[in-house]
Amino acid sequence: MAYWLFKSEPSTWGWDDQVAKGDTGEEWDGVRNYQARNFMREMAKGDLGFFYHSQGERAIVGIVEVIAEAHQDSSTDDDRWECVDIKAVRPFETPVTLDDIKSDGRFDDMPLVKSPRLSVQPVTAEQWQQICAMGNTEA
Template identity: 75%
Template structure:
């Protein structure tokens, strides 16, 4: 299993909207960055991810699971763009903010710290475990 982080502006797509999609999940569509697209092409069903609210909140707010591997993004006819489907698993007990992450020395190399604009990014197993601990959930 691999770990990921999915960033969304809550005004565009929020954790509550993701949860409302239930077990069927939803396409993580609209990504128009080659690096983020390539990360989605690496994903497998069952991979886990953090759902991260960007903009004002800037925090990990939930955990999701990849429920469909990369396929053409339904929001475009351009065949360069793929997406995965994700479903909400559970919220975190305590949101983990970007400031919390930046303040932790063991997270200083995290992609979120180095390239905070990337909307889909990998998370190492060590980073996953540590953020889960900070969030009050079991890794």
């Protein structure tokens, strides 16, 4: 299993929107960055990801699961763009903010710190465990 982070602007698509989709989940569409798209191509069904609210909140607020591997993004006819489908698994007991992550030296190499604009990014198993613990949430 691999771990990921999915960033979204809560005013466009937030945790509550994801939860409302239930087990059917939702396409993680609209990604127009080659590196982020390539990360989605690496994802396997059952992989887990952090759901991150960008902009004002800037915090990890929940855990999602990849329920469909990379396929054509239905929001465009351009076949260069693919996406995965994800569903909400559980919220974080305590959101983990970007400031929390940046102030903790264990995450200096994390893409969220080094490449903050990237909307889909990998998370190591160690980072996954540590951030779940920070959020008082079962890994």
